[in-house]
Amino acid sequence: xxxxxxxxxxxxxxxxxxxxxxxxxxxxxxxxxxxxxxxxxxxxxxxxxxxxxxxxxxxxxxxxxxxxxxxxxxxxxxxxxxxxxxxxxxxxxxxxxxxxxxxxxxxxxxxxxxxxxxxxxxxxxxxxxxxxxxxxxxxxxxxxxxxxxxxxxxxxxxxxxxxxxxxxxxxxxxxxxxxxxxxxxxxxxxxxxxxxxxxxxxxxxxxxxxxxxxxxxxxxxxxxxxxxxxxxxxxxxxxxxxxxxxxxxxxxxxxxxxxxxxxxxxxxxxxxxxxxxxxxxxxxxxxxxxxxxxxxxxxxxxxxxxxxxxxxxxxxxxxxxxxxxxxxxxxxxxxxxxxxxxxxxxxxxxxxxxxxxxxxxxxxxxxxxxxxxxxxxxxxxxxxxxxx
Ligand SMILES: *Cc1c(COP(=O)(O)O)cnc(C)c1O
Numbered sequence: 086x087x088x089x090x091x092x093x094x095x096x097x098x099x100x101x102x103x104x105x106x107x108x109x110x111x112x113x114x115x116x117x118x119x120x121x122x123x124x125x126x127x128x129x130x131x132x133x134x135x136x137x138x139x140x141x142x143x144x145x146x147x148x149x150x151x152x153x154x155x156x157x158x159x160x161x162x163x164x165x166x167x168x169x170x171x172x173x174x175x176x177x178x179x180x181x182x183x184x185x186x187x188x189x190x191x192x193x194x195x196x197x198x199x200x201x202x203x204x205x206x207x208x209x210x211x212x213x214x215x216x217x218x219x220x221x222x223x224x225x226x227x228x229x230x231x232x233x234x235x236x237x238x239x240x241x242x243x244x245x246x247x248x249x250x251x252x253x254x255x256x257x258x259x260x261x262x263x264x265x266x267x268x269x270x271x272x273x274x275x276x277x278x279x280x281x282x283x284x285x286x287x288x289x290x291x292x293x294x295x296x297x298x299x300x301x302x303x304x305x306x307x308x309x310x311x312x313x314x315x316x317x318x319x320x321x322x323x324x325x326x327x328x329x330x331x332x333x334x335x336x337x338x339x340x341x342x343x344x345x346x347x348x349x350x351x352x353x354x355x356x357x358x359x360x361x362x363x364x365x366x367x368x369x370x371x372x373x374x375x376x377x378x379x380x381x382x383x384x385x386x387x388x389x390x391x392x393x394x395x396x397x398x399x400x401x402x403x404x405x406x407x408x409x410x411x412x413x414x415x416x417x418x419x420x421x422x423x424x425x426x427x428x429x430x431x432x433x434x435x436x437x438x439x440x441x442x443x444x445x446x447x448x449x450x451x452x453x454x455x456x457x458x459x460x461x462x463x464x465x466x467x468x469x470x471x472x473x
Contacts, residue, residue: 093156093272094340101152101333106144113333115326116143141318145326149302149333156271156336157284157304163317164302164324168267168287169195171301173203175283176234178316179261179309182208184231189246190438191216191239193265197435200234213438219247222254230258235281236265237274238376241430241449243367243392244440245376248383252280261309267291267421271304272340273386282309290421291388294335294342297422298328342423342454346389349460350452356461357393362468364445367392389452390420392430397445403471404429404446410470413455413463420451425460427451 091099104111118139123129129137136142142150146164153162165171176199180186188200190213200211214225216239233255237246252262264276267287276284286292288300305313347370354368366373368391369380380387395404408416414427430447452460 096155097152097272097340098337100155101148101150103148112330113144113148115330116145117326118143140321140323143326145329145333146324149329149336152333152336153286153302153304158275158277159284159304160307160310161314162302162304163313163322164288164300164329165317165322166301166324167299168265168285168289168301169193169199170322171285171287171303172196172265173199174301174316174320174322175263175285175303175313176200176204176232177320178303178305178312179232179263179283180204180207180209181231183229184208185210185212185227185229186232186234187212187214187222187225187230187260188234189214189216189236189239190436190440191242191244192234192236193240193267194435196234196236196265215438215440216244216246219250220254222251223257226254226258226260230255230260232261232263234263234265236268238268238367238369238380239440241392241432241435241447242440242443243369243374243376245369245379247379248274248276248281249279256280268388268390269384269386270339270343270388272343273388274384277304277306279383282306283313287421288332288335289419291339291343291346292335293332293421294339295331295422296419296424298331298335300324300328300332343386343388345454346452347386349454349457350387350389350391350450352457353450353452353460353464354391354393357464360468362396362399362472363393364396365394365443367394367447388421390449391452392447392449394443395446395448399446399471401446404448407467407471408448410467411463412466413459414450414467422451423454425451425453425455 121136128134150162255262261282263283264281265285266276270291284304286302369376370387414425432442
């Protein structure tokens with residue numbers, strides 16, 4: 086296990102590795118397993134042997150869980166089969182029938198869909214709140230408010246939230262605080278150090294970093310850990326060892342990749358801000374962004390994901406022409422890999438608590454690790470095609 090006083094970049098390199106246990110090899114073995122053999126009936130007693138069954142954990146899954154727990158400063162961490170599965174796992178780990186669940190209006194669309202379609206079946210009441218609520222969240226508290234779900238910045242529209250203020254208010258009533266921290270990753274924001282109980286990562290994005298694996302992680306505070314461990318075991322969640330291994334490999338370089346994603350994204354965002362057809366950039370790292378002061382106060386950096394709004398004269402068809410004309414930017418969902426991507430922002434049905442939505446065509450970009458001169462040239466030629 087990593088020492089508490091190590092700096093994050095050191096923890097990223099060393100956490101979850103025990104070369105001495107594996108003949109000195111730097112990386113843990115990829116253990117493909119269901120059955121684990123016991124030397125005797127006595128050794129089959131619960132807890133008598135470290136590993137008991139593939140689903141319950143292997144040296145491979147344990148390595149990634151230990152690394153995530155160390156990086157997040159958590160009591161423990163569990164793996165899920167995707168980011169969305171990490172979200173559903175975290176929700177189920179702390180909610181039960183009769184609970185009231187407050188969810189930020191700007192959460193990832195499939196999170197909202199899970200909250201609207203699945204949780205009510207089990208008697209959980211969902212209420213969406215305005216992301217700028219801060220201490221004002223208190224007016225939404227009810228006697229049965231059990232948990233609050235945050236995501237900062239918000240999906241597609243990038244509004245910041247005052248995480249410490251909302252978390253402190255929630256703690257006054259003993260409510261659990263869940264946060265989807267996929268955008269910042271624990272490299273740029275540490276949820277548990279800011280009052281969050283369940284820190285969620287779509288590992289699919291920057292942990293994996295190469296667009297080739299789906300995985301999720303949930304890291305828990307001491308009070309949320311027993312519930313997470315129990316729900317994970319009861320649901321029977323298990324991630325295949327090759328995917329776990331690739332996530333662990335990605336984790337080692339996450340910090341250096343993020344540094345470059347941020348530098349590239351700032352260069353591209355600053356270029357976009359000067360274009361006459363661009364009305365606004367949605368990226369809290371920019372001083373002109375409404376969430377900049379919160380971002381600067383709480384976050385250590387920004388990833389490669391942001392959006393921009395065209396000026397109102399740009400039609401939907403023109404925005405489509407712009408996207409279709411891109412050559413280096415791929416059109417595709419997900420993000421966090423080494424490559425640049427673009428999608429049109431569509432918010433139909435995704436905002437119900439009064440959060441302002443873009444009034445013109447909006448595009449989300451993921452800025453990859455390419456040379457920004459080439460990325461800017463691609464955006465410029467697509468804008469020219471759009472105007473032609
Ligand atoms: C992509 C994403 C998820 C879901 O991750 P998957 O691995 O695709 O299920 C969750 N939250 C955010 C903010 C995301 O962008």
